[in-house]
Amino acid sequence: MNGRITGVTAVSTPGMIVVQVLTVVSxxxxxxxFFRPPDRAEESDSAREKFFxxxxxxxxxxxxxxxxxxxxxxxxxxxxxxLQNKGENKQHLQAAIRYTQMPTVWGRP
Numbered sequence: 001m002n003g004r005i006t007g008v009t010a011v012s013t014p015g016m017i018v019v020q021v022l023t024v025v026s027x028x029x030x031x032x033x034f035f036r037p038p039d040r041a042e043e044s045d046s047a048r049e050k051f052f053x054x055x056x057x058x059x060x061x062x063x064x065x066x067x068x069x070x071x072x073x074x075x076x077x078x079x080x081x082x083l084q085n086k087g088e089n090k091q092h093l094q095a096a097i098r099y100t101q102m103p104t105v106w107g108r109p
Contacts, residue, residue: 023061023062024058026065027061027065028058028061031084032084033061033064033083033084034082034084035083035084036082040082043082044082047081051063051064051067064083068083073085
């Protein structure tokens, strides 16, 4: 994680890291989470719309991650929803928390 992003997470709450902020930063640090096979474009677009949060693209990414987590980081679930299986997101998040060595806060989404 680059220094600029680490700084953003460190100031999210004085002395604490908000896990949702780290999740979004992690999601932004990897390639697009969606895939769109040409032969299934309409089906893919429909699946993508189910994750859409109108208030923010960042909240959409957080929603995707939370659903993935709820489904136990399942590769099959990702394939069914036209999502890249981003195991590295989970690893980025865990590494970021360890790197900062700061307590975390689990706020409401």
